[in-house]
Amino acid sequence: MTGCRSILEDNVLFYFVQAILECLDVVEAAVVGVPDKLKGSVPLGLCVLKHGCHHTEDSIKQEVIKQVRTLIGPVAxxxxxxxxxxxxxxxxxxxxxxxxxxxxxxxxxxxxxxL
Incomplete structure (x- = not known):
């Protein structure tokens, strides 16, 4: 069962990363699950911005969250x-x-x- 969980988790995280990369200021992204007392684990997104990005970090974070909620849904x-x-x-x-x-x-x- 562990292998199945790993494959499922990899597939789900792939969709999160793809949704994040739809944001124009993000050049690279990763998503991992972090422990949560209520839900077991919740997604944490890490984003690398394009060089010379002029938007504030807060506005980009809000855009990323909105993009994921739009493409995956609030259930994410x-x-x-x-x-x-x-x-x-x-x-x-x-x-x-x-x-x-x-x-x-x-x-x-x-x-x-x-290396």
Whole structure:
């Protein structure tokens, strides 16, 4: 059952990322689940902005939340967005979601060297 949950979670998070990337000022995004006492876990979006973006972080966060609610719906419970300068990557260039999720949950995490 664990493998099925992982595949389902990856697919759901993919839709969140695609919705976030619809925002014109966002160049890269990642979404991870963070622990929540009421719901078990809730999505946290991390966004990297285009160089030279002139909008405020608050306006971009609101735009991202609105975009996700429009494309996925309010059932997504998407309310947390963090603007970051860049996302951690694995050696193969993929976003290190496990590291981001551990950091967001306050759990220990490893920073692996990047070649």
């Amino acid at each position: 419970a998407f309310k947390m967005v963090v603007i970051v300068p860049k996302l951690p990557k694995t050696r193969s260039g993929k976003v290190a979601r496990n590291t981001i999720a551990a950091l967001a949950a306050g759990k220990p995490f490893k920073v692996r060297p990047i």
